[in-house]
Amino acid sequence: MKTAVVWFKRDLRMADHAPLAEAAHCDAAVGLFILEPAWLTSPECHPRHVDWLLKCLDSLRDALAARGLPLLVRTGEAVAVLAALRREFHFAHLLSHEETGPGWSYARDRQVAQWCRSQSVAWAEFPQTGVVRRLKDRKGWASRWQHRMDAACVPTPQAFKAARGFTPAEVALNLPTLRDLGIAAAPDTPPGGETAGQVMLASFLSGRALGYRRNLSSPLTAQTGCSRLSEHFAFGTLSMRTVHQATEAAIQNSSSRELSYGLRGFSSRLRWHCHFMQKLEDEPDIEWRNFARSADGLRAGDGAPMREMDRERLQAWCEGRTGFPMVDACMRQLLATGWLNFRMRAMLVSFAAYHLWLHWREPGLFLARQFLDFEPGIHWSQMQMQSGTTGINTLRIYSPAKQSLDQDPQGHYIRQWIPEFGSAAYPRPIVDERSALAFAKEQLYGLRQTSEAHREAGAIQQKHGSRKSGLPSTGTRTRRVREPDTRQGSLF
Numbered sequence: 208m209k210t211a212v213v214w215f216k217r218d219l220r221m222a223d224h225a226p227l228a229e230a231a232h233c234d235a236a237v238g239l240f241i242l243e244p245a246w247l248t249s250p251e252c253h254p255r256h257v258d259w260l261l262k263c264l265d266s267l268r269d270a271l272a273a274r275g276l277p278l279l280v281r282t283g284e285a286v287a288v289l290a291a292l293r294r295e296f297h298f299a300h301l302l303s304h305e306e307t308g309p310g311w312s313y314a315r316d317r318q319v320a321q322w323c324r325s326q327s328v329a330w331a332e333f334p335q336t337g338v339v340r341r342l343k344d345r346k347g348w349a350s351r352w353q354h355r356m357d358a359a360c361v362p363t364p365q366a367f368k369a370a371r372g373f374t375p376a377e378v379a380l381n382l383p384t385l386r387d388l389g390i391a392a393a394p395d396t397p398p399g400g401e402t403a404g405q406v407m408l409a410s411f412l413s414g415r416a417l418g419y420r421r422n423l424s425s426p427l428t429a430q431t432g433c434s435r436l437s438e439h440f441a442f443g444t445l446s447m448r449t450v451h452q453a454t455e456a457a458i459q460n461s462s463s464r465e466l467s468y469g470l471r472g473f474s475s476r477l478r479w480h481c482h483f484m485q486k487l488e489d490e491p492d493i494e495w496r497n498f499a500r501s502a503d504g505l506r507a508g509d510g511a512p513m514r515e516m517d518r519e520r521l522q523a524w525c526e527g528r529t530g531f532p533m534v535d536a537c538m539r540q541l542l543a544t545g546w547l548n549f550r551m552r553a554m555l556v557s558f559a560a561y562h563l564w565l566h567w568r569e570p571g572l573f574l575a576r577q578f579l580d581f582e583p584g585i586h587w588s589q590m591q592m593q594s595g596t597t598g599i600n601t602l603r604i605y606s607p608a609k610q611s612l613d614q615d616p617q618g619h620y621i622r623q624w625i626p627e628f629g630s631a632a633y634p635r636p637i638v639d640e641r642s643a644l645a646f647a648k649e650q651l652y653g654l655r656q657t658s659e660a661h662r663e664a665g666a667i668q669q670k671h672g673s674r675k676s677g678l679p680s681t682g683t684r685t686r687r688v689r690e691p692d693t694r695q696g697s698l699f
């Protein structure tokens with residue numbers, strides 16, 4: 208008799224779900240999601256993440272129950288929850304997807320692996336993205352990604368045999384509320400769950416992708432012009448393979464050249480997703496330390512407490528009151544909605560890293576809390592890339608003034624998010640841009656010219672760099688910095 212627990216993590220869906228398909232062949236199974244205090248209290252977690260997670264669990268629970276599998280949602284440390292469940296249901300198999308998560312989840316997985324060994328529970332972990340475990344270097348990575356994404360999707364099981372006493376009718380399938388979890392309130396979040404993801408995907412493939420490349424960069428057009436699938440990837444309500452295959456099919460069937468042009472641009476970004484996650488998989492401590500050790504100690508806050516002046520700058524940046532209108536408008540959109548397009552995310556980080564000369568870790572934690580789609584591998588790689596600490600990417604400094612000229616020439620976006628813009632209530636710029644950037648460039652270019660930095664760059668490129676042209680070019684081009692007019696009330 209084969210007994211199993213399907214442990215849901217960042218894979219809250221029915222489709223293309225290998226652990227679920229395996230459970231459908233078992234004689235007795237239950238589904239489990241663990242609300243872990245380590246996550247709820249982590250500095251990356253925000254009430255909006257919990258709110259959205261509960262929506263996703265609600266939809267998954269109903270879909271599973273309709274096929275006879277209960278979804279138990281339990282709160283506690285993973286090993287304690289698994290041990291308690293094993294006393295109720297003596298399972299021999301634990302089925303889950305691989306996870307490339309933050310340090311606490313890596314530590315938890317090691318404890319779970321040890322517990323499984325001590326209890327003779329066989330833990331099977333299945334890949335769900337293009338991330339490859341125990342990879343030596345990036346040779347052949349792109350073709351492995353392609354192979355995985357082109358493989359047939361796992362069929363959705365139609366029926367399960369629940370463990371005795373655990374049929375959906377026999378157990379309480381209530382979900383905790385935010386209040387039960389000690390959260391007083393959360394900002395509005397979009398519709399969650401697999402069906403919401405499918406609706407979003409369909410609307411993108413069938414029409415919204417039409418002007419994708421044109422609409423990507425401006426915060427005015429990106430909100431509807433981008434796919435808006437990132438939170439679905441982050442919580443696994445859609446599988447990367449499903450989206451890849453649906454996109455390729457849409458390209459094949461499209462009679463519009465413009466639509467297929469947009470879809471091809473989108474398709475290449477799906478590979479970027481896994482390319483960046485692979486970096487964290489290969490080097491888990493990039494969450495805390497610089498890719499390039501030669502950049503250690505470059506900015507205050509790197510291994511030493513932040514100075515008062517930096518704390519004040521960080522605070523102004525977090526609240527969207529730096530006195531640089533495009534920066535502040537973007538931050539305010541993010542605070543209100545939990546999403547921002549790529550270019551504006553990069554500009555926010557570039558501003559923190561170069562104009563304010565802040566180390567990436569604290570701004571990165573703040574953004575991680577705000578991004579509903581927080582994906583550690585992409586996030587920490589991008590934080591470092593946009594801060595100039597990877598050692599291999601060309602430094603890219605965004606001028607907020609040029610971004611407003613290019614992306615919001617009429618100032619609609621700025622006025623939408625900064626109602627007090629132009630009045631005495633709007634703050635003056637918190638730094639002098641010209642001298643701040645002169646200082647930043649001198650520090651960084653000086654550092655890069657050392658022989659130690661050159662040697663290190665070779666090793667980083669070997670381990671993390673893409674071998675395929677066409678892979679991430681974002682952030683690798685040099686941008687000339689335009690000196691803006693930062694007079695109070697001026698858009699540019």
Ligand SMILES: Cc1cc2nc3c(=O)[nH]c(=O)nc-3n(C[C@H](O)[C@H](O)[C@H](O)COP(=O)(O)OP(=O)(O)OC[C@H]3O[C@@H](n4cnc5c(N)ncnc54)[C@H](O)[C@@H]3O)c2cc1C
Nearest residue numbers: 433434435436437476479480549552553580581582586589
């Ligand atoms: C500092 C910084 C932090 C970021 N943090 C995250 C994060 O935590 N989670 C996250 O999903 N993305 C992150 N990104 C990448 C990117 O901004 C988002 O993926 C994108 O804005 C999400 O919106 P979308 O799904 O509509 O994207 P689309 O433009 O429609 O792209 C489709 C998908 O491709 C992938 N993708 C797109 N751009 C990138 C990129 N540059 N790198 C890797 N994958 C990409 C994402 O999975 C995205 O959902 C970050 C970018 C920066 C500059």
